[in-house]
Amino acid sequence: MYKILFTLLFGRMDPEQAHHLAFRWIRRVARVPVLRTFVAAVLAPRHRELRTEALGLRLHSPFGLAAGFDKNAVGIDGMAMLGFDHVEIGTVTGEPQPGNPKKRLFRLVADRALINRMGFNNEGSLAVAARLASRTPVFRTVVGVNIGKTKAVPEDEAVADYVKSAERLAPYADYLVVNVSSPNTPGLRSLQAVDHLRPLLTAVREAADRTVPARRVPLLVKIAPDLADEDIDAVADLAVELGLDGIIATNTTIAREGLGLTSAPAVVAETGGLSGAPLKARSLEVLRRLYARVGDRITLVGVGGVENAEDAWQRILAGATLVQGYSAFIYEGPFWGRALHKGLAARLRTSPYASLADAVGADVRTTV
Numbered sequence: 001m002y003k004i005l006f007t008l009l010f011g012r013m014d015p016e017q018a019h020h021l022a023f024r025w026i027r028r029v030a031r032v033p034v035l036r037t038f039v040a041a042v043l044a045p046r047h048r049e050l051r052t053e054a055l056g057l058r059l060h061s062p063f064g065l066a067a068g069f070d071k072n073a074v075g076i077d078g079m080a081m082l083g084f085d086h087v088e089i090g091t092v093t094g095e096p097q098p099g100n101p102k103k104r105l106f107r108l109v110a111d112r113a114l115i116n117r118m119g120f121n122n123e124g125s126l127a128v129a130a131r132l133a134s135r136t137p138v139f140r141t142v143v144g145v146n147i148g149k150t151k152a153v154p155e156d157e158a159v160a161d162y163v164k165s166a167e168r169l170a171p172y173a174d175y176l177v178v179n180v181s182s183p184n185t186p187g188l189r190s191l192q193a194v195d196h197l198r199p200l201l202t203a204v205r206e207a208a209d210r211t212v213p214a215r216r217v218p219l220l221v222k223i224a225p226d227l228a229d230e231d232i233d234a235v236a237d238l239a240v241e242l243g244l245d246g247i248i249a250t251n252t253t254i255a256r257e258g259l260g261l262t263s264a265p266a267v268v269a270e271t272g273g274l275s276g277a278p279l280k281a282r283s284l285e286v287l288r289r290l291y292a293r294v295g296d297r298i299t300l301v302g303v304g305g306v307e308n309a310e311d312a313w314q315r316i317l318a319g320a321t322l323v324q325g326y327s328a329f330i331y332e333g334p335f336w337g338r339a340l341h342k343g344l345a346a347r348l349r350t351s352p353y354a355s356l357a358d359a360v361g362a363d364v365r366t367t368v
Contacts, residue, residue: 003333015105015114019330023075030078036138043338044083047345052085052356054299054321055175055218055245057142060085061341062356063312066303066324067091067146067177067222071122073131080139083337088324089128090146091179092169094161096124097151100184106267107330111259112307113276114327115267116252117184120148125165132172145173146222147204148182155187159203166207170217178204181224181251183273189224194234197221201242218245218299225250225282225304232286236293246299248324249290250283253304257282276327280305284318291319291364307332309343319361 013021030036050061064086065079073089080087099121106115122128125147132143147165149158162178170176178201180191191200201221208217221244223235239247252273259268259278283304290300302315303324312323329336353359 014103015107016102019069019105023069023078026078026082027075030075030081030138036077036081040081040139043334044081045338045341047341049345049348050341050356052321055220056216057174057218059142059322060140061344062316062320062322063337063340063344064088064142064144064322064324065329066326067144067179068116068118069326069329073128073135073143076135076141076143077138080141082334083341084141086142086144086174086322086324088144088146088177090122090177091120091148091182092122092125092128092145092165093120093148093150094125094153094164095150096127097121104272106270106272108259108264108267108276109331111276111278112328112331113259113274113278114330115270115272115274117270117272119151119184120182125168129168129172132169135172142174143172144175144177144220145169146177146179148179149185149188149191151185155190158191159200162200163203163207166204167211170208170211173217175218175220175245176204176208177220177222177248179222179251181222183224183226183252183254189226192223192227192231192235194238197235198238198242201238201244205242205244220244220246220248220299220301222248222251223286225253225279225286226255227286229289232289233293236290240294240297244298246301247290247294248301248303249286250279250304253279253282255282275304277305277307280307280311284314287315287320288318288364291361296361309340309347312340312344313347313359314363316356316359317361317363319364321357321360 052059052062065084067088067090100119104117153161252275301322302320306325307328315323
């Protein structure tokens with residue numbers, strides 16, 4: 001039914017308009033107690049064997065929603081209702097900004113992929129912090145906050161911009177993510193270079209500790225799949241050196257490898273970050289490299305091309321304690337989370353591992 005609806009309604013709409021319409025419906029359902037209880041019972045049943053501990057947090061499962069879907073923290077409970085056991089909001093910038101000119105989101109249906117050049121469109125850290133402060137959670141959901149650089153801020157003022165967001169948002173975050181890997185903010189990816197990344201992460205860590213002295217807010221960095229292998233190693237080493245809590249691998253790619261011949265050439269030629277199925281192989285490769293480098297010293301989060309339970313299972317075997325998705329949700333619809341959880345639990349039961357924690361990195365450990 002969803003695929004028919006997608007073809008007849010969403011498939012004919014501008015992708016960004018379709019996103020806003022679908023997200024509005026999700027939020028409305030989540031506001032009605034009897035409806036959200038029913039939907040959660042159907043779409044988000046719990047599997048005891050999937051319970052996960054990561055970043056000092058307890059989660060119902062390792063599967064969550066990647067940043068980009070809920071930029072302004074307006075629908076956390078709605079997404080939890082659909083089976084996402086952690087929701088990463090943002091990317092949030094220090095100041096509000098409209099993002100890049102429209103049209104800026106494109107579907108490649110035949111490749112189960114998206115291209116976006118949204119440009120961190122969001123209401124800014126002050127507004128999002130106020131919304132999180134006033135929120136009364138309905139579901140027990142881990143909330144990550146992904147922060148990025150305001151486009152208008154010069155590169156030499158980027159650290160102060162990130163610190164501003166960290167100070168405002170850390171009190172309401174179960175974990176913080178420093179996003180230096182979106183291809184849609186000029187100069188942002190240059191911050192992945194270790195000589196730029198070290199002072200940035202140090203400053204954000206200090207800001208979080210200063211603002212929230214009563215607890216340690218876990219801090220992660222999100223990296224691009226387009227980094228050279230030696231740069232991935234350098235980021236991994238830096239994360240260990242600084243005592244970072246985790247790395248998210250990976251963001252979207254500017255490459256266009258893996259696309260089929262059935263996608264419209266005009267869409268393939270659009271600038272922006274590619275997400276979805278074509279990113280799967282490289283994202284998994286980066287994850288395996290990171291785990292081989294850092295082992296169990298920090299938490300790895302696998303994202304990029306995760307479409308089903310088998311993809312999630314492969315990320316866990318490659319070293320991911322947590323797994324995220326986004327693009328496949330557009331194509332699979334509201335039953336996606338339910339199917340993924342069911343399939344993941346089945347794979348664990350038929351595996352040689354007593355728990356998901358035992359499975360994390362198992363494939364890499366046997367090859368190094």
